[in-house]
Amino acid sequence: MLLVVTYSRAARTTLRNVCRAHESTVTRALGRAALFEETELGAFLALRLRAKHGGDVQVERTEPFNEFETVSEGVREAAEAYEDRETPSTPYAKFAAGTDHPDPEAMRDADL
Amino acid sequence: MSEPLRVHVGERTHAGHAVDLCGDDVAAAAVVRAVRAERADSSVRVDCPTPGDAHAHVARLPPETFDRRAALAAAARALGHTSSSQSALADAQAELASLSPPAVDIEAARRRVAEAGAEEVRLRERVAELRGRLQARQEVGAETTAVEAQLREATSELAERETERIAAEQALDQAEAAARAARDDRDRRLELEDRVANLERQVRHDLASAVWPTFRSAVDAVPGTATTGDSPGSYDGPQSTAALAVARLAPLDAPVVVTEQAGVDHEQAATTLGAPVIYVG
Numbered sequence: 001m002l003l004v005v006t007y008s009r010a011a012r013t014t015l016r017n018v019c020r021a022h023e024s025t026v027t028r029a030l031g032r033a034a035l036f037e038e039t040e041l042g043a044f045l046a047l048r049l050r051a052k053h054g055g056d057v058q059v060e061r062t063e064p065f066n067e068f069e070t071v072s073e074g075v076r077e078a079a080e081a082y083e084d085r086e087t088p089s090t091p092y093a094k095f096a097a098g099t100d101h102p103d104p105e106a107m108r109d110a111d112l
Numbered sequence: 113m114s115e116p117l118r119v120h121v122g123e124r125t126h127a128g129h130a131v132d133l134c135g136d137d138v139a140a141a142a143v144v145r146a147v148r149a150e151r152a153d154s155s156v157r158v159d160c161p162t163p164g165d166a167h168a169h170v171a172r173l174p175p176e177t178f179d180r181r182a183a184l185a186a187a188a189r190a191l192g193h194t195s196s197s198q199s200a201l202a203d204a205q206a207e208l209a210s211l212s213p214p215a216v217d218i219e220a221a222r223r224r225v226a227e228a229g230a231e232e233v234r235l236r237e238r239v240a241e242l243r244g245r246l247q248a249r250q251e252v253g254a255e256t257t258a259v260e261a262q263l264r265e266a267t268s269e270l271a272e273r274e275t276e277r278i279a280a281e282q283a284l285d286q287a288e289a290a291a292r293a294a295r296d297d298r299d300r301r302l303e304l305e306d307r308v309a310n311l312e313r314q315v316r317h318d319l320a321s322a323v324w325p326t327f328r329s330a331v332d333a334v335p336g337t338a339t340t341g342d343s344p345g346s347y348d349g350p351q352s353t354a355a356l357a358v359a360r361l362a363p364l365d366a367p368v369v370v371t372e373q374a375g376v377d378h379e380q381a382a383t384t385l386g387a388p389v390i391y392v393g
Contacts, residue, residue: 007298009305032302055216056298058291 001027002036003060004046011053018045035062070112074102117367117388118159119143130382131367134393143369143390144171160388163366166190170359171366173374173385174352181316181345183355184327187362188319195318201311208304213297214290221280221287228277235270242266320344323361330357334384335375359385 006012012032019029027035036042050057078101119126121136146156169183242263324344334356338349364387378391
């Protein structure tokens with residue numbers, strides 16, 4: 001999909017108007033950002049916004065996130081386990097220390 | 113009331129606090145411009161004090177467009193009311209004005225990557241094709257010198273294009289990093305824009321609240337049917353009535369131009385509005 005993020009009040013207003021007028025192309029409107037369908041019309045709308053508001057409009061192309069394809073099992077399990085922790089106040093670094101769960105610093109440097 | 117007003121239409125001069133121009137065949141818009149001293153070449157000239165901010169909202173009654181909240185705020189200001197958010201608003205406006213986020217321009221970098229990539233694909237296909245042709249000629253024992261030369265040229269051009277594509281990608285990465293920093297600044301600016309808008313709303317609300325009881329009695333005193341509620345802003349009625357009420361409560365030195373549609377008699381207009389009046393019928 002196309003992620004459109006706005007960085008000024010004027011650009012945000014135009015984005016809202018576009019979202020209202022093109023519901024079938026706008027997958028999700030999120031206030032100052034929106035997800036457009038990855039179609040020529042979606043691209044057209046994004047480019048129109050950028051033509052009008054220049055640097056106040058950021059357009060990125062997104063991909064669906066499939067953790068089973070791109071994320072190692074260790075990271076997935078760590079996320080589940082951490083959300084299941086007994087003491088809610090435990091920070092993750094402490095939670096992971098001395099276990100098989102990955103270290104946050106190691107995860108920071110590991111690209112997907 | 114201040115010194116009497118003088119209105120010159122062609123050779124005639126009218127004076128007083130309520131000037132009736134019904135017999136002079138002048139357009140309301142021309143008189144409004146004359147009050148604002150906007151056009152010196154007009155046949156209408158008005159000697160009067162310079163109109164203030166509140167006057168701008170009620171220069172012509174009924175007004176063509178009317179922003180009730182803004183008009184009430186301007187009238188309240190003219191009456192000396194202030195809002196406690198005023199200084200916070202001034203600070204936020206000053207900070208906003210001082211911001212100039214760097215440009216986000218990575219279009220050229222994106223175009224360079226796309227062009228370099230397309231050229232590389234074309235050359236890669238060309239090299240593959242020449243390799244195929246060379247192999248075919250070798251298999252049948254045909255002359256290969258020319259094809260070998262073409263292949264050498266294409267291969268070396270491909271290497272150059274690969275280098276260019278890699279350089280273009282690195283340049284795009286750098287441009288994107290710079291764009292991220294510029295967007296952080298733009299985020300800050302957007303926050304400030306929102307803050308300014310909220311504070312402006314707050315100031316307008318405070319100012320409107322300060323004159324709300326006065327506005328309500330003014331609505332009752334002017335022609336027209338409108339109902340108002342206790343809470344500031346709760347108004348149900350035509351905008352012309354609200355405009356008359358604002359004109360009545362605002363301290364106006366410059367004359368307001370009243371037309372027949374205002375529904376107020378020209379003799380009563382000055383008294384009802386408590387302001388100098390030019391009635392154009």
